[in-house]
Amino acid sequence: MRPLPMRGVTPMIDEKSISAYRRDGVVRIRNIITPEEAARFRDAAVEESNRASDYAPGSAIFNQYVNVWQQNAVLRELTLHPRVAAAATALAGVPLKIWHDHLLIKPPHNGAATEFHQDAPYWPHSGSRQSLSAWIALVDVPVERGCMTFIPGSHDHQGLRAQDLADRDDLFRVAPDLQWEKRLTIPLKAGDCTFHNAYLAHSATPNLTDDPRIAHVTIYIDAETTYTGGGHVVTDGLGLPAGQSLEHANFPRVGMT
Secondary structure, X not given: OOOEOOOOOOXXXXXXXXXXXXXXXXXXXXXXXXXXXXXXXXXXXXHHHOOOOOOOOOOOOOEEEEOHHHOOHHHHHHHOOHHHHHHHHHHHOOOEEEEEEEEEEEOOOOOOOEEEEOOHHHOOEEOOOOOEEEEEEOOOEOXXXXXXXXXXXXXXXXXXXXXXXXXXXXXXXXXXXHHHOOOEEEOEOOOOEEEEEOOOOEEEOOOOOOOOEEEEEEEEEEOOOEEOXXXXXXXXXXXXXXXXXXXXXXOOEEOOO
């Protein structure tokens, strides 16, 4: 499977940002897409949310729409955005594939936080050197609308079980030392992005405003990651062999060509 082209694309990442990301597990990149792009993708996200299946039905935390790039031509442009992919590759320092994308929408006054958790324990992966998410705000996301808080450095806690996003204390049951670590809250303007390591503990506040919080997330994984054979919504039914790399059109490579 050939990498998605990024020839001539400026990654928007300097050495300071790379060092901060590798130390803390998170970095904010301002204006990774333009305000005009953010508005266009926001409108497409709203349209898609009105017709796509919600993978978190009945949840007070958020509405989740997975692999929108496969259904919506406009959102496909964002999931495969060469500028975002170039930045992710520079931060990771290894060749990457797309694992999946999703829209995460917190409705107005949803009343529920996304509690501290890591992403990687949910995934049927093995042998990944580096995986990370590009969390792009398609609307302004101040603290009051559900921005994220991270525990810098917590990506060194690997091998933990999956944590319950609805349970405030669940992460701290399996890693009690993290409860006392410094926390970093990062509000975003529309078009801004945070990249965070798949093992970095993070949470998001409830949406206390009258408008929805709309975020688009592209998850990148090490191109050498192998599939454990475990269940997951994006691998179920694909017939992928356990112990081998994720060679399938649903997981396109990204990289310089």
